[in-house]
Amino acid sequence: MVIQGNPGSCAIGFVLRNKEGDIIYACGKYIPEGTNTKAEAKAMVKALRYCVECNFVLIDLHTDSMILKKAVEGEWSVLWSVAREVEEIKELIARCKITLSHTLREGNKLADHLANRALEVGPSYCNCLVIWIFKEGGL
Secondary structure (H helix, E strand, C coil), rough: EEEEEEEEEEEEEEEEECCCCCEEEEEEEEEECCEEEEEEEEHHHHHHHHHHHHCEEEEEECCCCCCHHHCCCCCCCCCCHHHHHHHHHHHHHHHCCCEECCCCHHHHHHHHHHHHHHHHHHCCCCCCCCEEECEECCC
């Protein structure tokens, strides 16, 4: 997630890896306006939707947003600005077996890069800037 101002123009980025750590899907997407927490929540929703659509059921989800992690786990109160997204995240989590972990921002470098690139290009380029789908044996 990247943001210019808070709230301001922002973008999300997320990366899905298989159990070997290989990238199987990556996406960066421009979002017209939001806060950093809103962008983190939108990224988590988009990633979880993709996982559910692909029938991925064992998911190790890493976020660099401690606020969002604690809100999803029910340890902290949910911010009103992300209540809808947190509710959807919980619904999606209920459909899979998920381990939710906090990671430092350095652990999300590729997702950060995708979000930065989507923010640079903006909405005029396309709705979802970068999508890679990797399969056995290459692209």
